[in-house]
Amino acid sequence: MSNAVATPPVDAGAGRTVPAERTGRTTLSMNQAINAALHDALAENPRTLVLGEDVGRLGGVFRVTDGLQAKFGADRVFDTPLAESGILGMSAGLAMAGYHPIPEVQFDGFTYPAINQLVTQIARMNFRTRGALPMPITLRMPSFGGIQSPELHSESLEWLFAHVAGLKVVSPSSPHQAYHLLRHAAQRPDPVVYMEPKSRYWQKGRVDFDEPGNLEGAHVARAGRHLTLVAWGAMVSRCLQAAEAAAEDGLDVEVLDLRWLSPIDADALAASISKTRRAVVVHEAPKTAGLGAEVSQLITERCFGTLKAPVERVTGFDVPFPSGSLENEYIPNIDRILYGIQRVLEYRRG
Amino acid sequence: MSNAVATPPVDAGAGRTVPAERTGRTTLSMNQAINAALHDALAENPRTLVLGEDVGRLGGVFRVTDGLQAKFGADRVFDTPLAESGILGMSAGLAMAGYHPIPEVQFDGFTYPAINQLVTQIARMNFRTRGALPMPITLRMPSFGGIQSPELHSESLEWLFAHVAGLKVVSPSSPHQAYHLLRHAAQRPDPVVYMEPKSRYWQKGRVDFDEPGNLEGAHVARAGRHLTLVAWGAMVSRCLQAAEAAAEDGLDVEVLDLRWLSPIDADALAASISKTRRAVVVHEAPKTAGLGAEVSQLITERCFGTLKAPVERVTGFDVPFPSGSLENEYIPNIDRILYGIQRVLEYRRG
Amino acid sequence: MNTLSYGRAALPDAELVRLFSQMTQVRHLDTSAIAWQRQGILPGYAPMRGQEAAQVGSVAALDMSRDFVFPTYREMGAALAAGVDMGEYMATHKATWNGGMYDARETRVTPIQTVIGGSALHAVGWAHGQRLDAAAAGADEPLDLPVALVYLGDGASSQGDIHEAMNFAGVFETPTVFFVQNNGWAISVPTERQVAGGSVAARGAGYGIASIHVDGNDVEAVVQATRAAVAHARSGAGPAVVEAMTYRRGPHSTSDDPGRYRSLAEERRDGGVDPMDALRDRLLEAGALTAEDVAAIQSEAEAFEERVRADVQAQGPRPGAEMFEYVYQEMPAPLREQAAAWREESDHV
Amino acid sequence: MNTLSYGRAALPDAELVRLFSQMTQVRHLDTSAIAWQRQGILPGYAPMRGQEAAQVGSVAALDMSRDFVFPTYREMGAALAAGVDMGEYMATHKATWNGGMYDARETRVTPIQTVIGGSALHAVGWAHGQRLDAAAAGADEPLDLPVALVYLGDGASSQGDIHEAMNFAGVFETPTVFFVQNNGWAISVPTERQVAGGSVAARGAGYGIASIHVDGNDVEAVVQATRAAVAHARSGAGPAVVEAMTYRRGPHSTSDDPGRYRSLAEERRDGGVDPMDALRDRLLEAGALTAEDVAAIQSEAEAFEERVRADVQAQGPRPGAEMFEYVYQEMPAPLREQAAAWREESDHV
Ligand SMILES: Cc1ncc(C[n+]2csc(CCOP(=O)(O)OP(=O)(O)O)c2C)c(N)n1
Ligand SMILES: Cc1ncc(C[n+]2csc(CCOP(=O)(O)OP(=O)(O)O)c2C)c(N)n1
Ligand SMILES: [Mg+2]
Ligand SMILES: [Mg+2]
Numbered sequence A, B: 001m002s003n004a005v006a007t008p009p010v011d012a013g014a015g016r017t018v019p020a021e022r023t024g025r026t027t028l029s030m031n032q033a034i035n036a037a038l039h040d041a042l043a044e045n046p047r048t049l050v051l052g053e054d055v056g057r058l059g060g061v062f063r064v065t066d067g068l069q070a071k072f073g074a075d076r077v078f079d080t081p082l083a084e085s086g087i088l089g090m091s092a093g094l095a096m097a098g099y100h101p102i103p104e105v106q107f108d109g110f111t112y113p114a115i116n117q118l119v120t121q122i123a124r125m126n127f128r129t130r131g132a133l134p135m136p137i138t139l140r141m142p143s144f145g146g147i148q149s150p151e152l153h154s155e156s157l158e159w160l161f162a163h164v165a166g167l168k169v170v171s172p173s174s175p176h177q178a179y180h181l182l183r184h185a186a187q188r189p190d191p192v193v194y195m196e197p198k199s200r201y202w203q204k205g206r207v208d209f210d211e212p213g214n215l216e217g218a219h220v221a222r223a224g225r226h227l228t229l230v231a232w233g234a235m236v237s238r239c240l241q242a243a244e245a246a247a248e249d250g251l252d253v254e255v256l257d258l259r260w261l262s263p264i265d266a267d268a269l270a271a272s273i274s275k276t277r278r279a280v281v282v283h284e285a286p287k288t289a290g291l292g293a294e295v296s297q298l299i300t301e302r303c304f305g306t307l308k309a310p311v312e313r314v315t316g317f318d319v320p321f322p323s324g325s326l327e328n329e330y331i332p333n334i335d336r337i338l339y340g341i342q343r344v345l346e347y348r349r350g
Numbered sequence C, D: 001m002n003t004l005s006y007g008r009a010a011l012p013d014a015e016l017v018r019l020f021s022q023m024t025q026v027r028h029l030d031t032s033a034i035a036w037q038r039q040g041i042l043p044g045y046a047p048m049r050g051q052e053a054a055q056v057g058s059v060a061a062l063d064m065s066r067d068f069v070f071p072t073y074r075e076m077g078a079a080l081a082a083g084v085d086m087g088e089y090m091a092t093h094k095a096t097w098n099g100g101m102y103d104a105r106e107t108r109v110t111p112i113q114t115v116i117g118g119s120a121l122h123a124v125g126w127a128h129g130q131r132l133d134a135a136a137a138g139a140d141e142p143l144d145l146p147v148a149l150v151y152l153g154d155g156a157s158s159q160g161d162i163h164e165a166m167n168f169a170g171v172f173e174t175p176t177v178f179f180v181q182n183n184g185w186a187i188s189v190p191t192e193r194q195v196a197g198g199s200v201a202a203r204g205a206g207y208g209i210a211s212i213h214v215d216g217n218d219v220e221a222v223v224q225a226t227r228a229a230v231a232h233a234r235s236g237a238g239p240a241v242v243e244a245m246t247y248r249r250g251p252h253s254t255s256d257d258p259g260r261y262r263s264l265a266e267e268r269r270d271g272g273v274d275p276m277d278a279l280r281d282r283l284l285e286a287g288a289l290t291a292e293d294v295a296a297i298q299s300e301a302e303a304f305e306e307r308v309r310a311d312v313q314a315q316g317p318r319p320g321a322e323m324f325e326y327v328y329q330e331m332p333a334p335l336r337e338q339a340a341a342w343r344e345e346s347d348h349v
Helices: A030-044 A068-072 A084-096 A114-124 A157-161 A174-185 A235-247 A265-274 A291-303 A324-330 A334-346 B030-044 B069-074 B085-094 B111-120 B156-163 B175-186 B236-246 B266-274 B293-301 B324-330 B335-345 C013-038 C052-060 C077-080 C084-091 C118-137 C158-174 C200-206 C221-232 C264-271 C275-285 C291-314 C333-348 D015-040 D052-060 D076-080 D084-089 D120-136 D158-174 D201-204 D219-234 D264-269 D275-285 D290-315 D334-348
Strands: A025-028 A048-051 A075-081 A100-104 A138-143 A168-170 A194-199 A202-209 A218-220 A229-231 A251-258 A261-262 A279-286 A312-316 B027-030 B050-052 B075-077 B100-104 B140-144 B168-172 B193-199 B204-208 B217-224 B227-231 B254-258 B260-261 B280-286 B312-316 C068-070 C148-153 C177-180 C209-214 C240-245 D068-070 D148-153 D176-182 D210-215 D240-246
Touching: A025 A030, A025 A174, A025 A279, A030 A174, A030 A194, A030 A202, A048 A084, A075 D068, A084 A100, A084 A114, A084 D120, A084 D158, A114 B111, A138 A174, A157 A168, A157 A194, A157 A261, A157 A279, A157 B156, A157 D275, A168 A174, A168 A312, A174 A194, A174 A202, A194 B140, A202 C052, A218 A235, A229 A235, A229 A265, A235 A251, A235 A279, A235 A334, A251 A265, A251 A324, A251 A334, A265 A279, A265 A291, A279 A291, A279 A334, A279 C077, A291 A312, A312 A334, A334 B335, B027 B030, B030 B050, B030 B069, B030 B193, B030 B204, B069 B075, B085 B100, B085 B111, B085 C118, B085 C158, B140 B175, B156 B193, B156 B260, B156 B280, B156 B293, B168 B175, B175 B193, B175 B204, B217 B236, B217 C221, B227 B266, B236 B254, B236 B280, B236 B335, B236 C052, B254 B266, B266 B280, B266 B293, B280 B293, B280 B335, B280 C275, B293 B312, B335 D334, C013 C077, C013 C221, C013 C291, C052 C077, C052 C148, C052 C177, C052 C221, C052 C240, C052 C275, C068 C118, C068 C177, C068 D176, C077 C084, C084 C291, C118 C148, C118 C158, C118 C177, C148 D210, C158 C177, C158 C200, C158 D158, C177 C200, C177 C221, C200 C209, C200 C240, C200 D201, C209 C221, C209 D015, C221 C240, C275 C291, D015 D052, D015 D076, D015 D176, D015 D219, D015 D275, D015 D290, D052 D076, D052 D148, D052 D176, D052 D219, D052 D240, D052 D275, D068 D120, D084 D290, D120 D148, D120 D158, D158 D176, D158 D201, D176 D201, D176 D219, D201 D210, D201 D240, D210 D219, D219 D240, D275 D290
Parallel strands: A048 A075, A048 A100, A100 A138, A138 A194, A168 A194, A229 A251, A229 A279, A279 A312, B050 B075, B050 B100, B100 B140, B140 B193, B168 B193, B227 B254, B227 B280, B280 B312, C068 C148, C148 C177, C177 C240, C209 C240, D068 D148, D148 D176, D176 D240, D210 D240
Antiparallel strands: A025 A202, A168 A261, A218 A251, B027 B204, B168 B260, B217 B254
């Protein structure tokens, strides 16, 4: 058997024709929304490819690529050998050949073997070649914790990606955003890391195909006056819950879904916190040198004069992500977020 | 030829006997001081090993391991094949066998291929095994820019190492510190990343073998009253120069050499900034999500009530480290540090 | 290809019976663990049905008083054979502690590895340490070294770390045995789309490493082949690769659905004879076992499973404080503060 | 071993003369670049003396109108042969722009790679793209694919990425030629302590990849061998490894001191006959060249070197604004702000 030769797609030729644009509204789970976005990206651009471990016949361990190989054929949606550096390095070469690869890393924690290709090659190729060989690569991976996974299946890597010049980083918090942000990312000429909050894959939500909304920058997930919770990915819904709980105490909490972790929307942070004058940043990654430090410092730089208290961070601890039975001790829960809010409210200048 | 069999050391047996303790003071360049520390670590503990690319016969591309193989033999100081993941993975195995490996990565930017072994294995093995298999590994690498090196020979990776639970990170700024901090690191039961500021290798300084001074936490490199510059590695001497320049304008600037980048000495930051009430953090890495964000936020958390202005960051830009002819545009220079100081001094609450 | 030949001298019946009995325990525990997952006792599990001969047979070739084993997440059978407490082993699947609760130093079995290919270099480094120990002790040739045996799958053979490990092992001539269980699949990807050239053992040749291809479903052959590889490594002659051809008869994990990528007919065809059945029939035929013996062995396995299940069910979550305690040997002050803050907030709740 | 045989049909004299002339340019420029470094014109340089035949010969086997070359930092000769402007090439050594100032898309030569092994997977991905293009266009077998040729050293063969690249190339049967210049050394580490098993080409066998061992100092043999590898890849038969045995006659780089790890006597012994001398003598003997021709070729090379030197000396540093400009195709707002702040502070100074 020649591996190089594609198995013909079930629905041959489908990949070459743009299907009727999706219109209207529907209800989808996040993994379905991502699947739809991948489908439409493949349909729209014949040079878009999906590759990774088990993305083909299996449809991905979370079924995110379900049906795509059957529809678009094994030349456009294909399984690779088990090697993450290989997947990203091959994607770089495909981009040089004019393709738009959408590689998947099967789990967040298996990005580490590919960091060299990501940081020294993909992120820098446009720079190194003075724009001659851009890298329109959309790197997807299931991210963050929350589903009691085995070791290294619950990492939060935004702190790493966000530091790397040449990359952009985005994480959706709802099916609607998941669909539109992925379509948007897959049309960019620069590499974008797209972090999928795996604990939200099965959460259903309304997707409006006609009204994507603004796809750049942060998004106010809940407006409020007294304090701003800043979060992304799976922590957005947790912050919304915390805001509800705080509302019972008469506290009107704003929740800012940062969405883009690189570039960070500092204007949105400033707009929110100039109003609320108090902020808590929430993330799952360990605290030290996590992205919360950058977000806090950006807020402080912009709002020093109006801030009532130092920005508080409610985050994972400076420990390896623990095993499932301890995950609720590690991931910020509603109580810890409320304690963080309380510390900010009770802060008195020393 | 069997590679596995060691070439006998020139000075056979020297590795087994602890040489007369070094005493008194002497003047050494930083690479000589590191060499002396490696020598003494090898002499002190027969289970200490030095390994890496070209560390043996060549004595390292910066001559930091010069003479060590001749002295201690090719079983204890040995060249590896050209593979950084291999070097760190092998070090993990050697640590499991009761050795204390001191691996070298030849240049900062070639740590990327080893990130998986460093982050998922070395940093977590003590945790994973509940203390049964600790990883007393001291990972050395020439770090930072300043000598017009080729691409990827000028990276600043402290932002990455400092985030990783299970690692400790230190960077010396003088020959004296280089000697003592390395001795100290090499005696620790935990993995320590030791970042050598390559632009300072040839800078001479006095080393006092009798008085190591405190080896934990930060170090006040220059006392001052009006503002604190926080820095590490090669930026310490640049900040000292900036402080001298500022002194001409009657400004009394404190320079805090952070030294340990994990754990960060928050008490020392608080002590300094409660006094000066103003701070500028200086580093070579890109600004966004660099360690300056964490340092700034720690200062803000501890000193919010007394801070006169938001902590200012003078850092590399959010771009790949550029080629040599642009390096002075990229690395914070004295002018940029002075501008940063000025912004802090001129800050008025909006 | 630098093929290592190995003796075909038959194993004594008593030894085969011991192996059969161990394999029976393994099979029963494996089958049960899948049931435990369905019953909610375990959040997940990675079945190894069909790989009992490869795992139990390879460990039988080791001297666990001095050798060291580097497993992946699918080596329950190897861990059992190496003497690991199965309650402590299952702790990783119970989500009690990642890597398991057994003492890696005491058992001489490294913690369960989730990173594909992550342990191979450790097995090279550890083995090189044995060489250095021998050199420091002035040991004579041929050496008599402790050996590191690292497990890897066909999928793992694609990882760069495996290549670096084999090359390092070749260059330093470390006493490392790379034991490959080629079970036909890496989740949904079949070996022919994974392993260019088709043979992991053939890779060994590229590094000048001795290698052996063996029927991984024949426990006697596995013992013989692994003994040869271990003896080679032990003597100081360098590393060896053993490629044991077997078949993953179950799903990749309890959350996998193999029906999406292979049919039952294919499973039946590719899986061939079950190694358990083959060994049992052979021992019955040879008169080494009677039907009653088989039944007794099965009952023992059932009793064993019950004890392990009780242990697993009794296992509560670890105290949260351990999250902080085990990160370092020397806990840094900021982490101590985080632990204190965590305790305060947990106590309040 | 899956050895690819190749035709030994002699190259026409005219072609050999053209290659000799190119090699002479390369040798002269290489020698000069070392001098430039001593004179302070370049901050550093990586000499390739002794590898002219391997580099010029391998490019001669390509069709630069459609193939693509993936060099390391030591492929000045290959870049020259591929038509890269040498002033733009030297920009990397002048510290003007990392990777060089030449247009990678126009020249079909990727930027100078400093990460050992970093480009091999790109050559696999790019080549796979050619296969996909052919499939989408419904091309007939045997295919006539554009080929990716990636250079690597003996030292690079130790990197995990090389293994992953060869395996991917094997699995996807990409038209990739891995051209290994085994020059005996990776900085101070000799091949025998680097390459377990001793042969990089032998690694190919482990991936079912066709491979060729060739005398890298014999330009004719290099052309023939590489043509065979390229033809194999072009036809769709899959990747190939060419291992060209040569010798790094100079230091690793202008900051290296080879005296620390090899003696002059060893250099003389291991280096053998200089490939330049061998080819010149052969062409003189065959009457394909006269002594006057040789002198003329040398003068041309000298004139060429002067032009390149003038270009390099004329090269000023790039405007600092380019640091910001080329990071992205779509510059994000915070970076635009940083660029503005940078400009303001630079203008003040
Ligand atoms: C570095 C890394 N990448 C991906 C995964 C996800 N993953 C877990 S098991 C597996 C397949 C492994 O196949 P193989 O090596 O053949 O072992 P088997 O599962 O067949 O025992 C994959 C892709 C992982 N655990 N680690
Ligand atoms: C990933 C990585 N590790 C280390 C280095 C430092 N380094 C530069 S060249 C070199 C030796 C390369 O040897 P080889 O591959 O044989 O190529 P040659 O220099 O002989 O052309 C080393 C170790 C590097 N550039 N990249
Ligand atoms: Mg398998
Ligand atoms: Mg070489």
